[in-house]
Amino acid sequence: MPEATFLDSTELVLNMGPQHPSTHGVLRVILKLDGEKVLGTDCVIGYLHRGVEKVGENRTWAQFNPYVDRLDYVAAVSNSLAYCLAVEKLLSAEIPVRAQAVRVILTELNRIGSHLLWLGTHALDIGAITPVFYCFREREESLKILEKYCGARLTTHAFRIGGLEYETYDGFEREVLAFCDMFLPKVDEYEELLTNNRIWVGRLQNVGVLPGDECKEYGVTGPVLRAAGVKWDIRKAVPYSGYEKYDFEVPTRENGDTYDRYIVRMQEMRQATRIIRQAVEGLTAGPIFGKVPKVIKPPAGEAYVSIEAPKGELGFYVVSDGGPQPYRVRVRPPSFINLQALDRMVRGLLIADVVAVIGTLDIVLGEVDR
Amino acid sequence: MMPPLLRKVLLVDLFAGLRVTFRSQNPKNIYTEQYPAERPKVAERYRGAPRLLKDENGKTLCNACGACALACPEQLIVVGSIRNAETKKKELTTYTFDLSRCMFCGMCQEACPSDAIKLTQDFELATYSREGLIWDRQMLEDGPKPKQYKC
Numbered sequence: 291m292p293e294a295t296f297l298d299s300t301e302l303v304l305n306m307g308p309q310h311p312s313t314h315g316v317l318r319v320i321l322k323l324d325g326e327k328v329l330g331t332d333c334v335i336g337y338l339h340r341g342v343e344k345v346g347e348n349r350t351w352a353q354f355n356p357y358v359d360r361l362d363y364v365a366a367v368s369n370s371l372a373y374c375l376a377v378e379k380l381l382s383a384e385i386p387v388r389a390q391a392v393r394v395i396l397t398e399l400n401r402i403g404s405h406l407l408w409l410g411t412h413a414l415d416i417g418a419i420t421p422v423f424y425c426f427r428e429r430e431e432s433l434k435i436l437e438k439y440c441g442a443r444l445t446t447h448a449f450r451i452g453g454l455e456y457e458t459y460d461g462f463e464r465e466v467l468a469f470c471d472m473f474l475p476k477v478d479e480y481e482e483l484l485t486n487n488r489i490w491v492g493r494l495q496n497v498g499v500l501p502g503d504e505c506k507e508y509g510v511t512g513p514v515l516r517a518a519g520v521k522w523d524i525r526k527a528v529p530y531s532g533y534e535k536y537d538f539e540v541p542t543r544e545n546g547d548t549y550d551r552y553i554v555r556m557q558e559m560r561q562a563t564r565i566i567r568q569a570v571e572g573l574t575a576g577p578i579f580g581k582v583p584k585v586i587k588p589p590a591g592e593a594y595v596s597i598e599a600p601k602g603e604l605g606f607y608v609v610s611d612g613g614p615q616p617y618r619v620r621v622r623p624p625s626f627i628n629l630q631a632l633d634r635m636v637r638g639l640l641i642a643d644v645v646a647v648i649g650t651l652d653i654v655l656g657e658v659d660r
Numbered sequence: 661m662m663p664p665l666l667r668k669v670l671l672v673d674l675f676a677g678l679r680v681t682f683r684s685q686n687p688k689n690i691y692t693e694q695y696p697a698e699r700p701k702v703a704e705r706y707r708g709a710p711r712l713l714k715d716e717n718g719k720t721l722c723n724a725c726g727a728c729a730l731a732c733p734e735q736l737i738v739v740g741s742i743r744n745a746e747t748k749k750k751e752l753t754t755y756t757f758d759l760s761r762c763m764f765c766g767m768c769q770e771a772c773p774s775d776a777i778k779l780t781q782d783f784e785l786a787t788y789s790r791e792g793l794i795w796d797r798q799m800l801e802d803g804p805k806p807k808q809y810k811c
Contacts, residue, residue: 349733352767353731353732353733353767354733355765356733356763356765356767357733420677420680420681424680424684427691430691434703437702437703437705437706438703438704438705439705440705441703441705441706441707441766441779442706442707442764445763445764445765447765447766455766455770456705459704459705479680479683482676482677482679482680483676483677483680486673486676487673487676487677488667488668488673489673
């Protein structure tokens with residue numbers, strides 16, 4: 291037998307995470323490597339498991355609402371909206387028009403904040419340090435509006451079952467419109483930094499390709515699906531909270547690689563600004579709370595409501611036995627289901643690309659582990 | 661669009677990025693807060709440290725109904741009361757608020773019928789021990805007094 295050379299390298303198993311900064315939280319990925327080529331991955335999740343679904347069974351319907359914000363803590367408002375919509379469907383409650391419009395404004399503001407955080411950290415993973423500072427600067431403005439409206443920046447507890455707790459503050463419309471005016475040129479600024487940048491394009495194009503039909507097989511939703519050419523947006527397909535009234539486009543791309551997902555999210559931020567502007571301009575005076583009893587006891591039954599969260603389809607399946615507490619709350623988190631596709635996407639790539647693919651999936655571990 | 665080779669030679673991408681950087685160099689646009697010296701002004705509705713409010717005569721507004729303790733998702737509020745023999749009304753004796761478990765959802769202040777408990781704008785809550793976060797009635801009425809450093 292000839293002596294072993296460096297060419298006969300054996301398989302190497304390498305742990306990435308759970309403390310690795312590029313795994314966006316406490317995700318542990320076990321990489322099977324041949325040199326630097328990835329042969330396969332195993333995801334170990336559960337480091338942030340708090341048993342949120344079980345907590346729901348031990349709280350009243352209204353008390354569970356603040357816990358929901360802790361799932362996808364980057365876009366807490368979306369979680370709250372989905373949960374409230376699900377319980378309201380159980381109660382068959384009507385939500386006033388004004389409450390619906392304010393909900394849309396806040397959700398879209400939070401979508402912008404979530405995409406900005408994604409863009410900053412994703413660019414940081416790739417090696418572009420500058421965008422993160424600009425992204426956080428603009429995200430701060432959107433968080434300031436949230437803080438002024440409901441008193442918290444991250445875990446907002448903005449909505450209640452039946453409508454809103456807080457009326458908008460003085461100058462809300464003006465500040466939101468000023469944010470829209472300020473924000474659109476900033477998106478151009480980010481694009482100026484990144485879109486045509488040679489290193490950025492070289493690192494992202496044809497990395498982590500996931501074609502549209504495979505996306506559907508995995509159940510992947512959100513910008514990842516739309517970047518693969520599937521025009522599926524729940525805001526258009528099953529409108530909720532009055533989204534049918536707003537005129538906006540669903541941006542799609544064809545290739546389904548990391549670069550396309552970047553472009554789709556940039557376009558989504560522009561569309562979100564468009565929706566906010568329409569919602570603010572159409573804001574009418576009126577009640578903000580629907581006819582919902584003080585002690586919420588939905589009739590026995592079940593309901594599933596899904597919304598288009600920044601990361602994909604966020605669904606809440608709630609079951610009631612007629613009592614004051616949920617019988618079961620099941621969350622369908624977009625990050626958890628999108629994460630399944632990681633193994634398929636990174637096979638054959640290099641370690642540095644794994645970081646890019648995890649970034650592009652835009653996962654939040656609070657939502658993956660629940 | 662310039663041919664790729666020319667873009668490479670003339671470092672177009674580099675200068676496009678640097679232009680954005682230098683556009684943000686104006687000292688007027690500095691965002692950093694000099695925290696201990698200059699305290700941020702949080703929003704009016706900010707949900708920070710709880711406070712048990714008193715009326716202008718120094719009498720507590722709380723009528724010991726216990727609605728806050730019922731509304732709290734973490735069940736961290738304990739309201740103690742005795743029944744006044746003369747007026748046949750409940751009177752507040754103790755009020756314990758375990759801040760170490762509080763998630764500042766604001767459900768106690770929404771449930772309060774007499775607006776006695778309120779989450780205020782105080783946000784400096786660090787203590788040296790977990791026990792320091794369990795606030796009694798005295799602490800809740802006086803409010804936290806964080807040490808102010810001169811810079």
